[in-house]
Amino acid sequence: MAAILKLFGILKKYIQGADQIMVPANITVRQAITTLHIPPEIVALVVVNGNQQSKEYIIQNDDEIKLLAIMGGGR
Amino acid sequence: MNGYGGSVLRVNLSTGQIQKQPTPQDVARDFLGGRGFGIYFLTKEVPPKADPFGQENKMIISSGPFSGLMIPGAGKCDWTTKSPLTGGYASASLGGHFTAELKYAGLDSIILEGISPKPVYLFIDDNQVELRDASHLWGKGSITVEKELKEQYGEEYQIATIGPAGENGVLFAHINHDYGRQAGRGGVGAVLGTKKVKAIVLHGTKSIPVADLPAYRQAGINLFKACKDAEILKEWQSYGTTMVVSWCDEVGALPTRNFTAGSFEDGKNLYGPVMRKTIVVSDKGCFACPSPCGKYSHTRRYNTYVEGPEYETIGMLGSDLGLGNIEDVAQANLLCDDLGIDTISTGGVIAWAMECFERGIFTKKDTDGLELKFGNAQAVFALIEKIARKDGFGALLAEGVKRASQKTGQGSEKFAIHVKGMEQSAYATHNATAMLLAYMTCDVGAHHNRAWAITYDIQVGREKVTTEKVARVIWLQNFRPMFDVLGACRLQWVELSIDRDLYLPALQAITGIPRSWKDLETVGERIWNLTRLYWIREIDGFGREWDLPAPRFYEDAPKTGATAGQITRFEDVQKLLDYYYEQRGWSKNGIPTPETIARLNLEQFVY
Ligand code: SF4
Numbered sequence: 124m125a126a127i128l129k130l131f132g133i134l135k136k137y138i139q140g141a142d143q144i145m146v147p148a149n150i151t152v153r154q155a156i157t158t159l160h161i162p163p164e165i166v167a168l169v170v171v172n173g174n175q176q177s178k179e180y181i182i183q184n185d186d187e188i189k190l191l192a193i194m195g196g197g198r
Numbered sequence: 199m200n201g202y203g204g205s206v207l208r209v210n211l212s213t214g215q216i217q218k219q220p221t222p223q224d225v226a227r228d229f230l231g232g233r234g235f236g237i238y239f240l241t242k243e244v245p246p247k248a249d250p251f252g253q254e255n256k257m258i259i260s261s262g263p264f265s266g267l268m269i270p271g272a273g274k275c276d277w278t279t280k281s282p283l284t285g286g287y288a289s290a291s292l293g294g295h296f297t298a299e300l301k302y303a304g305l306d307s308i309i310l311e312g313i314s315p316k317p318v319y320l321f322i323d324d325n326q327v328e329l330r331d332a333s334h335l336w337g338k339g340s341i342t343v344e345k346e347l348k349e350q351y352g353e354e355y356q357i358a359t360i361g362p363a364g365e366n367g368v369l370f371a372h373i374n375h376d377y378g379r380q381a382g383r384g385g386v387g388a389v390l391g392t393k394k395v396k397a398i399v400l401h402g403t404k405s406i407p408v409a410d411l412p413a414y415r416q417a418g419i420n421l422f423k424a425c426k427d428a429e430i431l432k433e434w435q436s437y438g439t440t441m442v443v444s445w446c447d448e449v450g451a452l453p454t455r456n457f458t459a460g461s462f463e464d465g466k467n468l469y470g471p472v473m474r475k476t477i478v479v480s481d482k483g484c485f486a487c488p489s490p491c492g493k494y495s496h497t498r499r500y501n502t503y504v505e506g507p508e509y510e511t512i513g514m515l516g517s518d519l520g521l522g523n524i525e526d527v528a529q530a531n532l533l534c535d536d537l538g539i540d541t542i543s544t545g546g547v548i549a550w551a552m553e554c555f556e557r558g559i560f561t562k563k564d565t566d567g568l569e570l571k572f573g574n575a576q577a578v579f580a581l582i583e584k585i586a587r588k589d590g591f592g593a594l595l596a597e598g599v600k601r602a603s604q605k606t607g608q609g610s611e612k613f614a615i616h617v618k619g620m621e622q623s624a625y626a627t628h629n630a631t632a633m634l635l636a637y638m639t640c641d642v643g644a645h646h647n648r649a650w651a652i653t654y655d656i657q658v659g660r661e662k663v664t665t666e667k668v669a670r671v672i673w674l675q676n677f678r679p680m681f682d683v684l685g686a687c688r689l690q691w692v693e694l695s696i697d698r699d700l701y702l703p704a705l706q707a708i709t710g711i712p713r714s715w716k717d718l719e720t721v722g723e724r725i726w727n728l729t730r731l732y733w734i735r736e737i738d739g740f741g742r743e744w745d746l747p748a749p750r751f752y753e754d755a756p757k758t759g760a761t762a763g764q765i766t767r768f769e770d771v772q773k774l775l776d777y778y779y780e781q782r783g784w785s786k787n788g789i790p791t792p793e794t795i796a797r798l799n800l801e802q803f804v805y
Contacts, residue, residue, distance in 0.1 A: 175436070175437060175470055175471040176471075193442075
């Protein structure tokens with residue numbers, strides 16, 4: 124029972140520069156973020172299987188979850 | 199001149215005289231275009247202390263060297279004038295398809311002078327330029343007028359118009375185009391209205407000269423490819439700016455009930471996905487946009503269509519008024535668009551009136567019988583109409599929150615949320631010091647788009663007051679407005695995070711002149727300082743006091759939401775200004791020093 128978590132932008136540094144990581148199902152996105160030591164407030168957008176969801180979304184088996192950091196320019 | 203239409207069109211509305219002049223090369227070098235041209239012409243041509251509604255004020259509409267070319271979102275133009283709302287500098291950016299036609303008609307700027315004796319619209323079709331009678335359009339809503347003019351002339355004609363609010367001189371009246379894009383802030387629509395110009399109808403067919411065609415094509419392709427490859431493109435296109443509603447609610451930046459809090463208990467009903475699911479019909483973009491953020495919506499409750507609402511409108515006409523239904527917000531948005539008032543200022547002034555009502559400063563006797571409680575959508579709709587028509591209680595609010603609160607007194611000035619007389623846009627800044635400073639020092643009043651620093655606050659620690667934070671705000675203020683100068687959208691850089699260096703080869707290929715970002719940031723800094731000199735020239739005693747934020751952000755900590763109990767201390771507000779003035783090369787009173795003026799070649803503008 125697991126899902127794929129894909130991280131973008133500045134969030135990649137929290138998984139040592141990798142693009143994605145497996146996370147267990149049946150926890151919330153917020154819990155998954157916290158276990159990775161990512162401050163939840165820098166995650167602007169949670170997209171699960173193509174739809175924006177809240178951080179309280181409960182991760183389901185085989186979900187594909189994208190986490191996007193707040194932007195605001197700067198590159 | 200490569201990259202330019204080549205001419206400035208001057209229309210004297212008092213005499214009907216129409217003239218074209220070559221676009222001055224040295225001005226193009228030092229100020230590039232768009233907002234740069236705007237402040238240059240405003241400072242040079244409008245005499246000091248001119249009445250914003252008088253003969254001497256001018257409306258200056260300018261494109262930039264990117265406008266009308268294949269650069270992402272290259273459909274932006276700038277509307278500069280002396281603001282009737284603030285008494286200082288006004289500059290509003292307009293997207294859509296208007297600017298491209300301006301360039302194709304061979305024009306870089308249109309300067310409207312004087313006051314027409316009767317309602318007119320300006321008709322431009324390549325070299326044909328005429329003032330035409332608009333008496334049959336006067337009094338009509340923006341959307342109706344655009345529709346009528348499109349039916350008369352054809353879809354290929356682009357139209358900018360004012361609504362009844364502009365005609366009536368509502369101090370935050372806007373200009374509407376493409377059924378829902380605006381030059382929104384500072385009362386640009388009211389200036390057009392007092393000049394008796396109802397609309398501009400525009401069409402052109404000329405090519406824009408480009409220095410190196412193959413290099414321009416390649417640079418353009420590279421820019422579009424970067425947008426297409428952006429990680430966030432799909433989500434951005436699905437939700438547009440409403441993507442950030444949930445994040446702002448979560449971090450306490452969503453203005454709620456006249457900025458008494460930064461999180462809204464019904465906020466989740468206003469989030470991007472809810473809006474997408476319930477009301478959005480299709481995406482809508484500006485000229486040459488690879489990432490359309492506009493959302494065209496239909497409300498079932500009112501059976502109406504509207505472009506939007508986008509984030510600012512959701513914040514100011516939604517949560518800030520206690521409205522938690524996206525259909526109500528969309529309907530309020532439509533009323534503002536058609537009647538011709540800026541949604542941000544309208545939300546700000548109604549939120550202030552609602553707080554007055556809930557505190558007992560206003561009763562139903564004052565409000566023409568309206569039960570002006572937070573959350574009352576019907577009262578909001580009625581009040582929007584009253585403001586636009588300056589009817590009864592609406593006439594007070596039509597003056598903006600600063601004047602309305604000064605007239606009302608009873609402590610209501612303390613919760614009038616504005617800087618320099620402009621209502622603050624939709625970021626609550628109780629505990630976000632970079633964003634607070636961005637509002638305090640913004641060159642038109644409390645507007646976010648010069649330095650959207652809220653994300654930086656969250657990344658580096660929101661309560662921190664450091665020289666690095668201040669430097670970031672200044673860098674954003676110098677750099678971001680370059681998009682308004684070049685005549686292209688900034689959101690591909692801001693939101694899609696495309697590499698800004700991709701723009702430089704395009705600029706060089708188009709104009710034939712190599713320029714670095716350092717060089718362009720100096721142009722940005724020159725423009726920033728010139729706008730500051732303009733405020734100093736127009737307002738006796740202008741200085742530090744004018745950069746202070748609404749007391750709410752240093753006195754009233756929110757009681758609920760993510761920022762409950764959090765507030766910026768007044769000494770930190772002062773410290774932010776100290777750091778800011780020092781880094782800008784300004785005196786302790788916020789006046790550019792002679793050295794700064796000399797360094798930026800601005801001596802000719804000092805009186
Ligand atoms: S991102 Fe939005 S504002 Fe910018 S060009 Fe595209 S549609 Fe217009």
